[in-house]
Amino acid sequence: MHNLEELLPAHLDLLKEVGNIGAGHAASALSLLLNKRVELKIPTVKILTLAELLNHDTEKHVATSYIQVEGGLSGHFFMMFEVSLADRLIRELVPGASVLDGGIGKSVFSEISNILCGSYLSALSALLEVSLTQSPPICAIDMEGAILGEGLVELSLSDDSVILMDAVLRNQGSNNQLKGEFLFFPAPESMDVILKLIERKSSL
């Protein structure tokens, strides 16, 4: 499938389920890592144009880690936290560090994204019976629009629209709130793999 308009609501529901399973595993991994309860908001799946995506929160100051996914399906994975919340996350593991310190803080942030993306993907890999590889994470701390605009440049070659599988994780503590977002953009050519496998499984 190379035309995103061919995706039906039922397909989007299946993708949502896939996203839910991936994000659920990532949430448990984060919970283990921080030794805190982590809540997962019900993930969403949307098809939207890049312009729509980037018009939203364009100038928000965020820390983002970007991982490319290849293998049985390809896509682009982003872990995104507002800068102050990224610092909170890091300080759970390394007190006093900051994502802006250019050193340990940034490494910790990248490593967390590596672990969480790994859990997300291993769940997908088991569900879809494909092998997946992830690139080492690269980090950028700046305007959300500028970061996503560059990260999605490859997807923009085939289509002006993208599939966004979005999940928001937060922890429950009231005074030390943590909140972050996972954005997974599967490549359109990977849709066939995902949908065929799920359809085969659901018809068993």
Add this chain to the structure above:
Amino acid sequence: MIHVGLSEIKCAESPETLKTMGLGSCVGVILFSEKERSAGMAHVMLPDSSLARSDHFPPGKFANTAVPEMVRLLTREHGLSPGSLRAKIAGGAEMFKSYRPLPMGSIGKRNVAAVKKQLEIFHIPIVAEETGADYGRTIEFFTETCSLMIRAIYKGERII
């Protein structure tokens, strides 16, 4: 204020302003005539339309389609003389610092080079630019003064 979204081209006359937000590797291209106080702005995402894997794309998306289209709009529809056009450009950053080569190379640098090549073809001089580096930019062009305001998170605001 007229908002120029990703891959869009918009034109404005004094006293309107043209604004685009969150340029990373994308390049904001402004063509203007100081005499007429009119301008066009494009938010260019990629260097060349030969990279496209689909036939449907807005002309503002690629440098080699955005510049000719903007020249056409300004000269044919807004009646500016081609010789009066000047350019200001901003953006073309590299947001991700990596030792690992990215699949598309430095897309920011390629975008800036492609925009410059197009401007050369149309003999439009670049009178001001702020390109490259590793940070995002929001830009606003004031047709009244033909000045370009650039805002970045760590660098504050300046005018070129």
